Amino acid sequence: MTNPVLNDPTRRAALAALGGGAGLAAASSALGPNAHAQSAPTTPAASVPAAPTRQGGGFYHHRIGDISVTQIVDGARTIPLADGFVRNASRDQINAALGQAYMPANSMTLVYNPMVVTTAGKRVLIDTGNGPDPKGAVGQLLPNMMAAGIDPNTIDIVLLTHFHGDHVNGVLKADGSLAFPNAEILVPSAEWAFWMDDGNLSRAPEGGVKQTFVNVRRVFKGLDRRITRYEMDKEVAAGLTPFATFGHTPGHASLSLQSGNARLLIQADVTNHPALFVRNPGWHAGFDMDGPKAEETRRRLYDRAVADKVLIAGFHYPFPSLGYAEKDGDGYRVVPVAWNPVL
């Protein structure tokens, strides 16, 4: 039935391009839109269209050399744009940046993208998302992981880049049990040292930072024997090496994934949404605990990423959370990777 040449529009077009088609163009100009409509079939459609109940996507498989990688979306939250969301930019400046990215003004949609790296037979989950959410806007990691064909029981390592709740809360299920029961939990030693220090807790101001101390201790309570503190610049799995990108939090890690000449830069939270913080690396997000240090880290990392033309995975980039950075004025922009529908 199918003729491989006839049914391959590319080959046909290539043939057309080679064979020429000037005569057809001339012929077509002599034809007008003058055909008459025929009667249509009257068979009704089988049922009334139903509204969609779930979004597509959820996971995106790709490869870095020999290493299989899966980006998995945990969901999104849309919040009103609060004062202090960016410490050193006005509401008007933020709205202008949102407009340039074709995003609505006066609100911010934050997205969350954990990922799984399968290397040398080991499955590493990098960050765990927001954990259980009764509303379902976030906490989609587990169902999306299962849709991707990845059984949570096969995760060997849960690697956390830092201790904000949207990265660590997915360690636990709603009933407090482990979401990845067979996994060792790797944490940056500098991050652990900071958040587990009672003196730091006692000096923390009331509000979000103090609540993060409380949350970190809640999540990790009783997990000491599962937790391994990792050092920067030491490989944690074949081809996967964390490195220090302090500033967003005191012990924040990014990772380099390398296989042969192929490389992925896993930036974690060096920037939040690229429309704001890649475009304006000098903006200090309320999320960045040390704004100036986070900015210095950000500019250094992005200058290098631009020079290397390296693929970047950003936890807060829009799904599938992969792109390339380019210099753009004083800042940068992310060119999202082209979706490959074929494995």
Add this chain to the structure above:
Amino acid sequence: MTNPVLNDPTRRAALAALGGGAGLAAASSALGPNAHAQSAPTTPAASVPAAPTRQGGGFYHHRIGDISVTQIVDGARTIPLADGFVRNASRDQINAALGQAYMPANSMTLVYNPMVVTTAGKRVLIDTGNGPDPKGAVGQLLPNMMAAGIDPNTIDIVLLTHFHGDHVNGVLKADGSLAFPNAEILVPSAEWAFWMDDGNLSRAPEGGVKQTFVNVRRVFKGLDRRITRYEMDKEVAAGLTPFATFGHTPGHASLSLQSGNARLLIQADVTNHPALFVRNPGWHAGFDMDGPKAEETRRRLYDRAVADKVLIAGFHYPFPSLGYAEKDGDGYRVVPVAWNPVL
């Protein structure tokens, strides 16, 4: 178990931003990465990781005002870069454009994205993809449509923008039966007039264009009573109006979808892959039957899209095949829409 304030990192960060955190930054600088690793659990993972067998995505739901829209990927083909792929650009120029888009040199990955518009209770499929492909690289429309919760039997209208095989071949299944058995098939009257004219067929040069004549007649054979020819600038379903974008083919249609103030410009094949033909609107693809006319159409449409900041759906844009156009030098660039993981 879950504390809505504690578990909302955004609120915590906003509080942190408001409450200040300078003391914490100072405290963190006194801490070094000096923790010792603890012993890890020795429980093995439940099974050996399996390679992924299918890509995620496949469909993407969004809304234009009150109208539900679903982009559905039909797959991708990667072909060697043949001479004539672009009539008026050299291989070096094409490779440079591919490099600027972080795509590999000397080959071209073409993607195909039909879509479903559900408006006023009518389901309209716009273009049908490549149809059955034993290799599975394309012909994914039907399984992806079903994954999106859209039963092919509920399609009321199959609207074709033009008659190239990657748009019409999906009308039929492998056994020659109708893929959308309850649908009326709408075709542009100018396109029908051109390809059904025996004089045009007799004047067609050997190669791709002649093969397209043969293929069009194969696909539509015996379907006369299902086929309705549509005129430009006349609404075909609530909010959905085709308009002439001749050049790519003699009767090529694009569509405007409007609901309230929301609008989607469905460009069909005014450009093929944006990395080449949005970026370089003066390039004449081998696919474009009348290169100069296609270029004129392309520049006119994109100038208007840039001025209107209108969302564009491109059949050959990377999935989910939605983006905004911006002027960039003599050409344009597409800023892909940010993936929304929440319905």
